[in-house]
Amino acid sequence: MADLVVAPPQQPTDLFGEPIEAHPPWFKPEAFLRADFDPDAYVADLRSYVPLDSLAAELRSHLAALRAELVGLINRDYADFVGLSARLKGVDAAAARMRAPLADLRDKVAAFRAATAAALAALRAGLEQRASATAARELLELLLDTSHVVSKVEKLIKELPIAQPDSSNVQAISGNKGYSGNAITPPIVDAGIDVRETQSILLERIASEMNRLKFYTSHAQNLPFIENLEKRVQGATKLLDGSLERCFVDGLEHRDGKVVYNCLRAYAAIDNTSSAEEIFRTTVVSPLIQKIVPQNYAKAVAGVSSDDLEDDYEQIMQFVEKDCKFILEISSSANSGLHVFDFLANSILKEVHLAVQKGKPGATSPGKPKQFLKNYKASLRFLDFLEGYCLSKPAVAKFRSEPAYADFMRLWHVAVYFTLKFQDIAGGLDSALTATITPVGMHENQTKPKILLLKQSIKLLESLQACWSDEVLVFSHSDKFLRLSLQLISRYTTWLSSGLATRKSSDGSSNSPADAEWALSIPVEDFIYEYARNLRSLGIDAREIESFRALWQCVAPRDKQDNIQF
Template identity: 85%
Template sequence: MADLAAPPRPAAAPQPPAAAAAAAAAAKDLFGETIEAHPPWFRPEAFLRAGFDPDAYVAELRSYVPLESLAAELRSHLAALRAELVGLINRDYADFVGLSARLKGVDAAAARMRAPLADLRDKVAAFRAAASAALAALRAGLEQRAAATQARELLELLLDTSHVVSKVEKLIKELPTAPSDSSDVEVRSVDKGYSGNDTTPSNVEAGTDVRETQSILLERIASEMNRLKFYISHAQNLPFIENMEKRVQGATKLLDGSLERCFVVGLEHRDAKVIYNCLRAYAAIDNTSSAEELFRTTVVSPLIQKIVPQNYAKAVSGVSSDDLEDDYEQIMQCVEKDCKFILEISSSANSGLHIFDFLANSILKEVHSAIMKGKPGACSPGKPKDFLRNYKASLKFLDFLEGYCPSKSAVAKFRSEPAYTDFMRLWHVSVYFSLRFQEIAGGLDGALTATISPVGVNENQMKQKTLLLKQSIKLLESLQSCWSDDVLIFSQSDKFLRLSLQLISRYTTWLSSGLAARNASDGSSSSPADSEWALSVPVEDFIYVMHDVNAVIGELSESGNFVGRVNQLLASCPIEVLTLVKQSILQAVEPLKELLPSIMDAMIGVIVKRSNEDLKHLKGITATYRMTNKLPVRHSPYVSGILHPLKVFLEGDRVHYLSEDDKTKLRRGSTDKITATYYDMVSEVVNVARKTESSLQRLRQGQQKRIGGSTDASDNIISDTDKICMQLFLDIQEYARNLRTLGIDAKEIESYRSLWQCVAPKDKQDIIQF
């Protein structure tokens, strides 16, 4: 209060009221209205509201007022407020100074008010301390209560555990009290045939009831053991539990032994109720593997040992072979007869016994063991035929076992079992394919490296064969072997498809390399081994090659038997896979189709080469008619030999292996090239004769000019060139007639028309007649 009475004096002298009034009067416009000191968007009265929020106020104004303008206006308003406060203090300064004098007695009044407030403060502190103490006591009580509850629960758990252990021990002790031994003896006597006693049926029924009672009791014990395991799992590492561990282990051992004996007895007597109860007991204690193993050793193993010899020495000595087909048949009969009952029990609806897998862990596991011990050679891929036969028999056996699976999920579970995986590992199909690859591919490679020769003894036998060359026959045999039932394994079908494509490619390479070597080197000794066949065979053998290539293309085409056979074997695959397989085979045949013109060119080349030997005699015409008066009257003898090689080839005994289309191509191709060569040689002879005659005529004219003789005497003499052309004209007419005997019209050959224009007289240039 004293501080307020004597505030600091402002630095600037305040304005008197008269000056303030003058300033207010000056803040008016010409019309006498007060001028606003602030812009219209700034309202100072907003600061006086009870719920004024500065953040909201600034956020509202900043949407249309710059922050700089708002800050400047706020500073101006702050300055005005400070000026107003100073004016108020100056105006009432005397009152502020005298305020302390009027506040006498305030301290005494404050002291009187402070006493009850201090008393109230002490009472509140005492109450707070009491409340805190009560709260702490309450919390301690709750913690003790929770600890007591936990201890009680633990004690109850331990008591329950002890009670269950005692109950299990008591129930186990009750098991031997049942007269099971006597009943077993009575049942055995019945099995042995002692049926003369009248009390036998009742004894059997009594034995059955005893077994059923034992199995029910064992199932109950197993349920208690399952509960005991649950209790122990929630009370581990406790001294009480550790002290009871021996009792629990003893009870578990007694239960396992009793349950094993009861289950074995139930299996021996085919007692469905006993087996069902025992299986439920095994399921309750989560010990399915013991039940599966007991069934394997008790029922399955004796049956399999009778079928598959367990002594390998006997198998080696020849007592039994490595064939598994008959063994699997007997095993399937035994499964149908002696194992079906437990499979039906374990797969019964709403039984909860689906966790057992006797198919894999009992039957298949025992079969696997028997094969490994008694017939280890049955799984050896070193004997491909036996291996494939046994492998297919094994797949058939697995299909038989899967037939007992009640659902697709059961089949998937059966295939995921380790026993199934181990059984499939017996069959090394990849090694089998490698051996088959070497066998099939090596056989074809050996045939391709051999000398080309037709198969058969005589022509009549060859006419009955689709293929003529042993190489082609071996190719189709190899392709058919890849997809035969005696070779193919469906799981390796992709590899056999690749092998088929490789065989076709190998055959194509063998043909193309031979044709290329024949066309390029023409018999040189530096050709590769694959091309030797083409360098040494006569041209007539190319007929066999042409025939076989066409036959192979037809067999491997879309309408051939091979593609249909492959699609039939892969019918279970999706249509997209079948389409890709067919396209791959057809694509592999395309390079083989492209070799057909080369084979035809090889035959034509040999025929043309032989014809050229006779065409060489054409050059003798120049010597025959030079410097003589002899005129041609008939065609030359060499003409009849030009087409003789082609006639001999077409009249051969092998030409019937060519199709009519191939024969036409052969005739037309040969005659075109022979005629073209004929034209080249004729044009060369005529050009040389004309050049020679021109030279001689110039010499003759020069000599006559020197001696002053006349040059008109030789105008009526037929020149040597004309006589040569006359002879050649007669020759090409005969050649055209020979072509006609082969079914070829000489007028259609472009080179023959050029030949006609070269040697025909001027009056016969436009019309070709022969």
């Protein structure tokens, strides 16, 4: 069969030879090829400006073009299409021959997959068993270590009373067969080291083991074995606390720095800093503080001891410098790990707080303002003295954040003190403003010339000076004293403005406010006299002053004319 040769269709052109578009611009055949083509949306979009008949005609035209293109493609490859059946002879037999090996391969792959899954399951089971065995071994080792540490601590504690205050027994301890070749052998000491230091070193070692024991028990809680060891652990803890307390007290009494250092490291190891701070407070601080401030409320009430704390603080500071400085230096030494202790707040300041509270309860009472302010300022100086032992800003911040510091500051009711001073100062000015007005010098003998004419003005000045005097002001409440000063000035301004307004608008009637009647009883020359003084102090123009000079000479008495200086 001869191949059919079909010439490609010629595209129509215009007069200038340019191809003419087969479809209008709104018809895009490539839109049909998009994967997200939606016929309903396509028709709805075109029908707003294209008639449906035109759209149908274009679709039919496009269908005819597609069919013509399909026929052209078949005609182009017609020979291959016709000869395809001849080339496919024997394909079924070849496919049958390939089916058997492929099936065999599929069976082998399935068997291998099943074997692999079984091996993987077995491997996972083995890993789980290994993990559980490892966890069980670790737990067993933890329990064994816990039991070993408990036994070690008990043995070390039992060896503590063996030490005697002579060098031969110290050597006997170091060579005791119970410690030979053992990991718990205490450090070998020279014959010159006394027993206190030996015990303190051993106690530090025991405290380290107790810390390790605490770590073990925290990781093996709720286990029967640990619960059975609980009584032994509590007994060892009690014996350690007692022995450590006796050694620490002995070191404090003898001022043995090495013993105190070792005991503090032991307290830090078992995380029991509060016990060391309390022992130092009761052993060293409390007896000396009670000598300075006896904690006897009956004597305080009877007046045997005064409420003045300034001298007491001086003695306490001398005592701290003499008897407490050594432990403060030890606890703040570099790279010692003893920064966790705060003897300043929890030992010294706490005891001073108790002494003031019990021995001199009236010293912190705002009912005696002068005494209260004096004691409060002395207390602040004492706190500054204690902060001088802090070697850094973080240490100062830590000292101020301690509960003992906050409790001591709560002793001083500065807000109540300010309230009393407010009532005193503001009430005094208010009483002066509501009293009958009397110019200074009119009925009293004055030894010194007064800058202000009215007693109320003098009272205002005295009140303002009182707010900022050293005998009244508390710097922590300076904002409140500033507000009080402004309130005093405002009260005086209101009083004076009310009087001047009454004076200006008075027509002799009795309808004037009661608090402004004072203005009606003051001679006019007193107002001019007071105003002229203010002119000079404010730097008013000289011509205005000359005008008031003439007015003054007309109305003022002869004695006041001599006193004023224009």
